[in-house]
């Protein structure tokens with residue numbers, strides 16, 4: 229195992245991801261940020277300098293469990309202080325498991341401002357993947373708004389509430405088109421874009437050879453959009469989800485929620501005289517955003533020889549039967565560790581949209597999460613009384629709640645939502661979706677857990693019936709291991725994890741505006757067992773460090 233060193237500087241820069249120039253957050257002058265490539269067992273060291281002029285920054289390594297290094301998880305107010313402008317913080321952590329991951333900002337809505345990149349972990353030397361392929365294609369998917377994240381955040385917390393709306397474009401590896409289509413010939417009423425050139429918005433071209441198998445690594449860091457990916461005329465074999473191998477299955481298209489990652493195998497078995505479209509469209513919300521397109525370029529055809537066939541159509545946004553059919557097929561590959569047969573605790577989390585003093589919030593068991601000024605990892609480790617509100621959030625919301633209707637009493641309050649988790653206990657969490665504030669509206673929410681993979685034990689429609697029924701029907705045989713799980717409209721999703729990684733871990737909806745509106749909880753897991761926390765993670769600036777060392781002003 230090696231140490232892999234990176235020196236990064238985060239800064240605002242002008243960029244044209246969809247051909248319209250805006251300001252975004254890049255790393256070392258690049259957007260998306262540099263790809264990290266390492267082997268399982270390596271130590272990744274990122275010296276991160278904050279080159280933003282007037283705001284803090286942190287980076288979360290999404291899918292990396294940070295076993296023994298909870299201070300490197302990169303969550304502002306949770307695992308560390310936001311890094312001040314001009315300051316450098318060093319992230320040092322082991323990438324213990326091969327897979328397709330990514331990293332992104334986890335302070336305010338900085339992820340939506342473009343602060344993200346790929347993190348790919350290959351198998352350790354001497355090990356082999358359990359499937360064969362000839363080459364790899366990397367697709368980091370995102371959505372893009374023309375309004376700044378500041379305007380978006382102010383709208384979300386204003387009275388009256390101003391929703392951010394749908395994104396202006398979808399991006400593949402940071403590239404998209406705003407008001408034109410590369411496939412205008414197949415899309416009546418749209419303007420044709422110029423395809424080539426070396427502009428920042430030039431479409432991605434994936435060169436391939438005929439009759440080979442490629443591993444497509446696909447990850448979504450979208451702010452809002454749930455996506456679907458298809459490649460014209462080609463089948464996709466799903467082999468990995470969130471850094472865990474799955475029992476392979478073949479589909480025409482895959483759904484990818486924000487926070488998800490997949491590997492799919494594609495065999496170039498189609499007519500080699502043509503190129504083919506890779507198409508990424510919106511699902512789960514009525515789309516107002518055109519699909520993103522990239523070119524699967526069968527060499528030696530010209531890169532910008534446009535495909536003869538129309539781009540594959542994205543399934544209807546509200547065809548949830550299609551979504552569920554895909555999601556339910558994801559099961560663990562033989563050899564994946566099975567979950568413990570029983571759990572010590574079940575936490576049932578009801579997701580509701582609420583009102584608070586004229587604001588709109590998302591609440592969990594009727595508490596909307598707000599983050600503290602002092603990062604939990606330090607304040608809980610030091611046992612500071614101010615660290616947590618005395619009231620513990622509830623483990624359940626009671627069976628009577630009608631998930632099919634807007635909340636009878638929509639009023640909510642804010643809280644820390646800190647759940648204290650005992651070391652080495654097995655914890656079940658049931659995420660219960662419900663109707664939003666408007667009649668007949670219930671949305672998709674992809675929930676992401678930090679610090680752990682979890683087994684997805686099952687999904688259901690309507691209210692979870694608990695011990696009266698659903699608890700006995702969970703899949704304990706071959707549930708997939710993941711770090712992100714979707715809850716479907718009006719449905720529930722049950723997960724299980726073992727609390728074997730002391731730290732303070734966020735568990736939240738990965739939709740950026742929903743997290744901003746409070747849709748999350750904190751798992752304070754065996755914090756007394758956390759090793760010595762680096763001072764730089766929990767004290768900010770040189771004076772803080774010096775004061776901690778006993779110096780006086």
Ligand SMILES: O=C1O[C@H]([C@@H](O)CO)C(O)=C1O
Pocket residue numbers: 391664671742745
């Ligand atoms: O959180 C959300 O708020 C809006 C809408 O429900 C209220 O304007 C929306 O579509 C969300 O996902």
